[in-house]
Amino acid sequence: xxxxxxxxxxxxxxxxxxxxxxxxxxxxxxxxxxxxxxxxxxxxxxxxxxxxxxxxxxxxxxxxxxxxxxxxxxxxxxxxxxxxxxxxxxxxxxxxxxxxxxxxxxxxxxxxxxxxxxxxxxxxxxxxxxxxxxxxxxxxxxxxxxxxxxxxxxxxxxxxxxxxxxxxxxxxxxxxxxxxxxxxxxxxxxxxxxxxxxxxxxxxxxxxxxxxxxxxxxxxxxxxxxxxxxxxxxxxxxxxxxx
Amino acid sequence: xxxxxxxxxxxxxxxxxxxxxxxxxxxxxxxxxxxxxxxxxxxxxxxxxxxxxxxxxxxxxxxxxxxxxxxxxxxxxxxxxxxxxxxxxxxxxxxxxxxxxxxxxxxxxxxxxxxxxxxxxxxxxxxxxxxxxxxxxxxxxxxxxxxxxxxxxxxxxxxxxxxxxxxxxxxxxxxxxxxxxxxxxxxxxxxxxxxxxxxxxxxxxxxxxxxxxxxxxxxxxxxxxxxxxxxxxxxxxxxxxxx
Numbered sequence: 001x002x003x004x005x006x007x008x009x010x011x012x013x014x015x016x017x018x019x020x021x022x023x024x025x026x027x028x029x030x031x032x033x034x035x036x037x038x039x040x041x042x043x044x045x046x047x048x049x050x051x052x053x054x055x056x057x058x059x060x061x062x063x064x065x066x067x068x069x070x071x072x073x074x075x076x077x078x079x080x081x082x083x084x085x086x087x088x089x090x091x092x093x094x095x096x097x098x099x100x101x102x103x104x105x106x107x108x109x110x111x112x113x114x115x116x117x118x119x120x121x122x123x124x125x126x127x128x129x130x131x132x133x134x135x136x137x138x139x140x141x142x143x144x145x146x147x148x149x150x151x152x153x154x155x156x157x158x159x160x161x162x163x164x165x166x167x168x169x170x171x172x173x174x175x176x177x178x179x180x181x182x183x184x185x186x187x188x189x190x191x192x193x194x195x196x197x198x199x200x201x202x203x204x205x206x207x208x209x210x211x212x213x214x215x216x217x218x219x220x221x222x223x224x225x226x227x228x229x230x231x232x233x234x235x236x237x238x239x240x241x242x243x
Numbered sequence: 244x245x246x247x248x249x250x251x252x253x254x255x256x257x258x259x260x261x262x263x264x265x266x267x268x269x270x271x272x273x274x275x276x277x278x279x280x281x282x283x284x285x286x287x288x289x290x291x292x293x294x295x296x297x298x299x300x301x302x303x304x305x306x307x308x309x310x311x312x313x314x315x316x317x318x319x320x321x322x323x324x325x326x327x328x329x330x331x332x333x334x335x336x337x338x339x340x341x342x343x344x345x346x347x348x349x350x351x352x353x354x355x356x357x358x359x360x361x362x363x364x365x366x367x368x369x370x371x372x373x374x375x376x377x378x379x380x381x382x383x384x385x386x387x388x389x390x391x392x393x394x395x396x397x398x399x400x401x402x403x404x405x406x407x408x409x410x411x412x413x414x415x416x417x418x419x420x421x422x423x424x425x426x427x428x429x430x431x432x433x434x435x436x437x438x439x440x441x442x443x444x445x446x447x448x449x450x451x452x453x454x455x456x457x458x459x460x461x462x463x464x465x466x467x468x469x470x471x472x473x474x475x476x477x478x479x480x481x482x483x484x485x486x
Contacts, residue, residue: 066373086413192450203446206461208433213470216435220447227456229483233476240472 001129003092009056013063020126022049024079025072028059033066036137038242039130040069041123041153041160043144045168046077054224058231060141065235067242068136072126074146075118087109093170097196108170112148116175120152127159139242143234147205148175154182162241164189164234166226167202179208186214187237189230194223252299255299256306263369266320267291268315270460271302272378276309279380282373283312283405284366284396285292288411289320301386301474305445308364308478310485311379315369317389320359327415329354351413359418363395370402382485386477390448391418397425405484407432409469412446419446421453428456429482432473437466470473 006016011033017024030037039061044051048071059069076083077122089111096103128172130136142150143164150165163182167190186209190202208218215237219227249259255274260267269291273280285303291314302312319326321385332354337344373379385393386407393408398421406425410433429452433445449459456478462470 212463214463215470216459216461218461219458220455222269227458229479232479236475 001126001132010060010154013060015056019141020065020122022080023072023122025070025126025171026042026055026059027068027130028056028063029068029069030063030116032085033068033135036135037068038138038238039136039140040067041127041140041142042069042071043142043146043166044071044074045145046074048073048078050078060234061231062143062238066241067141067235067238068130070126070130073120074149075115083114086114086170094096097120097223103170105173108202109172109174110147112170112172112232113174114150117145119146119149120156123149123153124157127157131159139240141242143238147171151175151178151182154186156182160184161187162238164237167191167194167197167205169197170200171201171205176205176208179205180210182211184211185237185241186211187234188214188216190216190218191223191225192218192220196223233237244369244375248291253303254306256303257300258299263315263365263372266315266365266369268313268369269295269298269302270308270311270373271299271311272311273306273309276311276467279378280311281381281481282379282383283310283481284383284385284479285312285314286385286389286393287314287317288388289317289412291316291321294319300405304478305386305481308482310384310478310481311373313369315365315375317392318358318365326357329357346413348416352415352417355389355415356417357412359391359395359415362392363399364391366392366396366484370400374402384481387483388478390414393419394421394425396415397427403427406430406481408439408450410434410440411456412440412444414444414448419448422448423453424452425452425454427454427472428480428484429454429458429479431457431459432457432469433459434466434468435461439466449470455461 001020004017009015013027016027062069076086092107139161140159141162142160145166145168149163150163155162162185163188187207205224244263246259252258257272259270284347291410328379382404383402384402384405388409390408390411390413397406400440407430431449440485
């Protein structure tokens, strides 16, 4: 892990860009922290530059609660090399959506399963590097999409103690089976009128999770319309489980 | 409105029992309040004595946030005279549930519609009396079940600015139509595994509400298993809308 730049943001939050091998990432640490702090991994759909405004807003919200936050670029997104298989699957999916056809499970599997298989070990490697830093103490939470990556990490990564997941569509059936194996506390956010999201599938997925403590927060509005107060609700969720 | 007893509880909260005509009620005001405070009406399924432990816990939670709270007995419950029609409807409903039969809409209408028609004006009269007290300033929220009474009040009582509703079954179809007329901010609590509650009906009702801001919080567990942290979430909801 190599830091490539740093700057101070509001409230003294330190933002540092890094690379982990070929993977770019960003981490944020609270300005006031004297002891090692818990860490929130910020999931996203890929494209750090495009996602930066939303990621930094969430990171500042985490920092205000005394949490560090970190994220890495997804395989095939941003400045990382494209995968021909994934690009074809994405084109097939978008073609089906534009034509108003149902999206075949086969297309979803072809797009999402390799992404999850590649990304999950990368996030675990990032976690190794982040937890080796003296300013990061753990415990660790995961917050955001891609929900399939969040599910995989919740199953395979015992250092993740709680997860806040954004309900999204195009979840492979195999990930529903993995969802049943999740046991950590979950907060699932669902945008009730998300035009690109199958509401019933999201409710079925919430039902499938094996966690004894799982909470669904459904709000009005489309995909990017998550209300501001859910930021506070997310912090309170992580305060309950990481402190 | 006539106060019949008073006692100081934890944190100096003042609990006063009152009668409003023949209707018994209880109100709680924060110990520290110097200016008039907002008011939360605490809904419940009937039976003030039985419900008291849960009501006082919710009232103390409200008071900790600087809110007054008040509740009245429902018609046909507690020490109030029984209605032969309601008792028969309740027996028919319980008979159907015990026999594992679906509960006819006709039974639900017979049980719930007269209850709503009688209770809603009583709660409005209580609101008149409570808002006339110098220590109560408004605005006003409604929190609890019976959800059908909450829906009716949200439609007909303009002094109620926000409502936290407990999803319950046996909602008459007519109340679904009224739900579409609700426009105040809502927080709806759903117990996902509530044995006596039809989950899909609760989701359909949430969908029906006309409010631009409505949030669903679904948690694991049965009817009385609402997690403690939802008390904080409820306070934050009312802080957003009543202060």
